[in-house]
Amino acid sequence: MIMMILAVTLFFALIGMFILVISLSNIKQKAAILQQDNAKLLVSKIADSPEFSCGNSFGTGMGSCIDLDKVIEFRNFIRNYGNGAFWGIQGLEIRQIYPKNDVECTDSTFPNCGKITLIPFPSTGGTGVSNFVSLCHFYSSDGQPRTRCSLGEIIITYQETS
Amino acid sequence: MFIRRDNYNLSGNIMKRKGQEEMVGFALILIVVGIVVLVFLAISLNKRGSENINSVETDSFVQSMLQYTSNCQDSFGNLSIKDLIFTCNSGKDCLDGMDSCSALNSTLIDIMNKSWNVGPENPTRGYELNITSHTKYLTYIDRGEHTSNSIGGSQDFSKGPESVIILMKIYS
Numbered sequence: 292m293i294m295m296i297l298a299v300t301l302f303f304a305l306i307g308m309f310i311l312v313i314s315l316s317n318i319k320q321k322a323a324i325l326q327q328d329n330a331k332l333l334v335s336k337i338a339d340s341p342e343f344s345c346g347n348s349f350g351t352g353m354g355s356c357i358d359l360d361k362v363i364e365f366r367n368f369i370r371n372y373g374n375g376a377f378w379g380i381q382g383l384e385i386r387q388i389y390p391k392n393d394v395e396c397t398d399s400t401f402p403n404c405g406k407i408t409l410i411p412f413p414s415t416g417g418t419g420v421s422n423f424v425s426l427c428h429f430y431s432s433d434g435q436p437r438t439r440c441s442l443g444e445i446i447i448t449y450q451e452t453s
Numbered sequence: 454m455f456i457r458r459d460n461y462n463l464s465g466n467i468m469k470r471k472g473q474e475e476m477v478g479f480a481l482i483l484i485v486v487g488i489v490v491l492v493f494l495a496i497s498l499n500k501r502g503s504e505n506i507n508s509v510e511t512d513s514f515v516q517s518m519l520q521y522t523s524n525c526q527d528s529f530g531n532l533s534i535k536d537l538i539f540t541c542n543s544g545k546d547c548l549d550g551m552d553s554c555s556a557l558n559s560t561l562i563d564i565m566n567k568s569w570n571v572g573p574e575n576p577t578r579g580y581e582l583n584i585t586s587h588t589k590y591l592t593y594i595d596r597g598e599h600t601s602n603s604i605g606g607s608q609d610f611s612k613g614p615e616s617v618i619i620l621m622k623i624y625s
Contacts, residue, residue, distance in 0.1 A: 425520035
């Protein structure tokens with residue numbers, strides 16, 4: 292009788308462990324996605340900082356929006372931010388995805404360009420993460436100020452702390 | 454003496470029979486629990502098969518896509534995708550006579566193709582973009598294969614009495 296009770300108890304314990312393994316098997320995947328989301332939130336935090344964000348310049352306050360007119364001038368002041376140390380990053384680049392344009396932005400090529408390298412990616416490597424943003428700037432048409440927004444991405448490189 | 458031996462044999466048989474009954478009962482318990490566990494596993498694995506996780510990346514993509522300046526113009530200038538959606542919903546055309554819904558569809562197809570590199574050996578295996586208003590389907594873009602792993606983004610917004618919902622899924 293006692294042996295049977297012990298056997299049943301052991302059996303239910305094995306079943307319970309089996310169920311626990313199955314239910315926790317998805318935790319690694321969820322943790323990986325959470326880590327990716329945290330990295331992308333870091334990118335969004337930089338994109339939404341006053342040095343980059345559109346704010347209310349282009350109508351109602353838009354999220355995930357980078358003011359290219361601001362950024363093209365900000366290139367000259369990036370040294371004051373410790374070349375990225377202010378945000379804890381080693382590399383920072385903004386690229387236009389649609390319409391595609393690989394021309395590097397300078398004072399002469401802007402706004403007909405699609406790539407702004409604010410902090411070159413380090414040769415020692417690092418972890419890169421990007422997120423989608425809207426790239427907006429003003430232009431003049433028939434003497435009227437107009438806005439144009441394209442789809443782009445902001446890419447940062449940072450050193451992971453182990 | 455003869456009778457005592459018989460009594461001894463009889464009680465031994467009874468003990469053996471009781472032991473057998475307990476083993477049969479134990480086996481029945483095992484079978485019932487095994488069936489319950491299998492049913493539970495089947496239900497939980499089926500649910501997990503269609504898990505869609507909301508993602509920062511897709512939310513950012515939808516937000517950024519809505520701000521894109523299209524080639525469709527009205528009297529005030531070029532329309533953003535967000536404004537173009539409402540123009541399509543109200544059945545109006547672009548200033549140059551182009552159908553606003555066609556302009557919306559073709560622009561979104563281009564944007565999705567350039568933004569998400571779809572392929573059987575790529576991280577992105579497929580995508581799905583669905584834009585609906587409360588009265589009709591405005592656009593539906595589907596490319597690649599639908600797998601059981603997906604990340605999603607959604608946005609709903611309104612302009613006056615019109616409301617629009619955007620649902621996006623990226624399959625990996």
